[in-house]
Amino acid sequence: MRGQSRLIGRRLAQIIPVIVLATFVVFGLLHLVPGDIAFTLAGENATDARIAQIRESYGLDRPFLVQYASWLWNALHFDLSRSYLSNEPVLNQILHRFPTTLLIVCGALSISLTIGIPLGILAATKPESRLDAAVTSLASLGVAVPNFWLAMLLVATFALSLNWFPATGAVAFAKDPAKSILHAALPALALAAGGVAEVARQLRSGLIEILSSQYVRTLHAKGLSPAAILWKHGLKNVSVNLLTVIGLLVNRLLGATVVVEAVFAIPGMGSLIVHAAINKDFPVVQGVVLAMVVVVICMNLLIDILYTILDPRVALK
Amino acid sequence: MAGAEPLLSVSGLGVFFGGGPDEVQATKDIDFAVYPGERVGIVGESGCGKTVTGLALLGLLPPATTRIVGSAMFEGQNLIGLSRDRLRRVRGRKISMIFQEPMSALDPVFTIGQQIGETIRTHFGASKAQARERAIDALASVGIPSPARVHDSYPHQLSGGMRQRAMIAIALVCEPRLLIADEPTTALDVTIQAQIIDLLLDLSTRNGTALLFITHDLGVIAETCTRMLTMYAGQVVEDAMVDDALVRPLHPYTSGLLRSLPRLSERGTVLPSIAGRVPTLRDMPTGCRFAERCAHRQVGCDQAQSIARIDATHRVRCHRHADFVLPGALTEREAAA
Numbered sequence A: 001m002r003g004q005s006r007l008i009g010r011r012l013a014q015i016i017p018v019i020v021l022a023t024f025v026v027f028g029l030l031h032l033v034p035g036d037i038a039f040t041l042a043g044e045n046a047t048d049a050r051i052a053q054i055r056e057s058y059g060l061d062r063p064f065l066v067q068y069a070s071w072l073w074n075a076l077h078f079d080l081s082r083s084y085l086s087n088e089p090v091l092n093q094i095l096h097r098f099p100t101t102l103l104i105v106c107g108a109l110s111i112s113l114t115i116g117i118p119l120g121i122l123a124a125t126k127p128e129s130r131l132d133a134a135v136t137s138l139a140s141l142g143v144a145v146p147n148f149w150l151a152m153l154l155v156a157t158f159a160l161s162l163n164w165f166p167a168t169g170a171v172a173f174a175k176d177p178a179k180s181i182l183h184a185a186l187p188a189l190a191l192a193a194g195g196v197a198e199v200a201r202q203l204r205s206g207l208i209e210i211l212s213s214q215y216v217r218t219l220h221a222k223g224l225s226p227a228a229i230l231w232k233h234g235l236k237n238v239s240v241n242l243l244t245v246i247g248l249l250v251n252r253l254l255g256a257t258v259v260v261e262a263v264f265a266i267p268g269m270g271s272l273i274v275h276a277a278i279n280k281d282f283p284v285v286q287g288v289v290l291a292m293v294v295v296v297i298c299m300n301l302l303i304d305i306l307y308t309i310l311d312p313r314v315a316l317k
Numbered sequence B: 001m002a003g004a005e006p007l008l009s010v011s012g013l014g015v016f017f018g019g020g021p022d023e024v025q026a027t028k029d030i031d032f033a034v035y036p037g038e039r040v041g042i043v044g045e046s047g048c049g050k051t052v053t054g055l056a057l058l059g060l061l062p063p064a065t066t067r068i069v070g071s072a073m074f075e076g077q078n079l080i081g082l083s084r085d086r087l088r089r090v091r092g093r094k095i096s097m098i099f100q101e102p103m104s105a106l107d108p109v110f111t112i113g114q115q116i117g118e119t120i121r122t123h124f125g126a127s128k129a130q131a132r133e134r135a136i137d138a139l140a141s142v143g144i145p146s147p148a149r150v151h152d153s154y155p156h157q158l159s160g161g162m163r164q165r166a167m168i169a170i171a172l173v174c175e176p177r178l179l180i181a182d183e184p185t186t187a188l189d190v191t192i193q194a195q196i197i198d199l200l201l202d203l204s205t206r207n208g209t210a211l212l213f214i215t216h217d218l219g220v221i222a223e224t225c226t227r228m229l230t231m232y233a234g235q236v237v238e239d240a241m242v243d244d245a246l247v248r249p250l251h252p253y254t255s256g257l258l259r260s261l262p263r264l265s266e267r268g269t270v271l272p273s274i275a276g277r278v279p280t281l282r283d284m285p286t287g288c289r290f291a292e293r294c295a296h297r298q299v300g301c302d303q304a305q306s307i308a309r310i311d312a313t314h315r316v317r318c319h320r321h322a323d324f325v326l327p328g329a330l331t332e333r334e335a336a337a
């Protein structure tokens, strides 16, 4: 327990520098893009004076570092300022859209695990069998298929032809859970293909290594049944590998929502940042980046804590 | 021992690996017996098939790539070809095995107590509380000073010596009749080695557990065992009482091993070692497998050697054994003293 609180403390101490670094880099990149929001806001045929005036009112005339520092200072006080375009508070926009994306990511993760884990175990218990070969090639396929392509294929088949699922949009979970899941199903499925493959692959190779290890030989020598060895010792040992996969997977899924939300026209975090970036709506871009960084850091912290629970060797380090 | 029924009687045991046209034979015509409570050493250079023999007895070699011939009679059943279920009832209950590396031989994510407890619960229908009590007793019996604490520790929290003691406790908790110890001290410090050897000796005498002690260290066998099997290139080349073999080895290979033992009188001198290398599994000579390294080789040595019985307790695989008197580790006079 003491090891865990120390770990959490150490992680929290890392959060601030990571957030500063990530947002600073994005801020810098945004400023490298020629032209700014003032042109857009002023509209066509605006005078230079009008543009300068707009710049001033948004604080865009200040030096780069001052702009960044003031953004950061406000962000640390939970004020992410307002969208240049809609004038809506950025925090509200994020809180409004995050659940939609979260539902898709959680859905994709659950599908990846519920299909990937049994496949990985099956393949590992019969290595070199036909089943194993099937799982392995399926996994290679799953990793190779681009998820935008799969997304379009799913829309064409299950939404447009069969009409089983809605083709686009989203419904808030709080408003209508069933409908909201129906909307999230196809996007989650499109994202999950790579996840299923990754989980199955890692679980297979992890379990095969564990099952041929020296300590498993000891377990056989003690007279344990193959079932006890697989379900008790195999699974507990491989859960450490699984945790690593889940961590990487969540990070990747969060990134991949950008593409899939575009295909399904879903108002989530991905489409929010894309739209904001195209229109140089800096506060929104910054806000979404910040939110993503915080989510990823929290996720990794959770995984690190789970490591200490699953693997007694970790707590010591 | 004469007169008593052997506990384990191995005959014609051979292990093949790989299968198909690439199949290689790792051990050939292994014959030996272990009597109840007896301590038998198996000695030989690396790769001669000691571990393979131990694993084959318990069916622990990878089934997909292994073929085993011969028989190993134990309490009226042949361990070779025994069904998986029946074999499981022998493993850990009647015959246990401990290994060289106690760190990698224990599951890192379960406590020592869980790993002893599951052995007890697999073979006896004990409750968790009973299993715990019995596990702590077992840890105490292998000389672990604070058994309750070690019971709740993970393998990485223990020293190498403690881990090997815990392994021994796991192996002996069901009071098996035979313990196969495969180089149980090789990975440990010298002082710890001596302690573990004393412990095994003590437990074997106290409980009447027979011991099959696999090692490449003849000194350990001289200290622990009453009988020794010398293995060379997958075969048993000599089977003798230790006292006998130390003084009058009959096989040139045993003699070579004995002469490379450090002797009290010659501390600090360079030990003679046997020149040359063990033939590989792929190009085993058809004649005597030791011929290439043997100083006594002559006509007839290019014929396959069968193991010959010299007397009730001594067998040797060398047709020239009667032609020479080989030096051992001790002279007759030293042995008498």
Ligand SMILES: Nc1ncnc2c1ncn2[C@@H]1O[C@H](COP(=O)(O)OP(=O)(O)OP(=O)(O)O)[C@@H](O)[C@H]1O
Pocket (backbone or CB within 6 Å): B017, B018, B026, B044, B045, B046, B047, B048, B049, B050, B051, B052, B053, B061, B062, B065, B216, B281
């Ligand atoms: N699973 C296996 N598949 C193929 N060959 C094997 C396998 N296990 C052992 N061998 C081979 O069988 C031979 C005997 O190996 P074994 O491990 O029994 O030697 P050993 O006498 O125990 O040596 P050491 O003192 O190094 O432990 C070696 O040539 C080894 O390479």
Ligand code: SF4
Pocket (backbone or CB within 6 Å): B251, B252, B253, B288, B289, B290, B291, B292, B294, B295, B296, B297, B298, B300, B301, B305, B317, B318, B319, B320, B321
């Ligand atoms: S048979 Fe010949 S070569 Fe082999 S050990 Fe005896 S003397 Fe040496």
Ligand SMILES: [Mg+2]
Pocket (backbone or CB within 6 Å): B050, B051, B052, B182
């Ligand atoms: Mg070995």
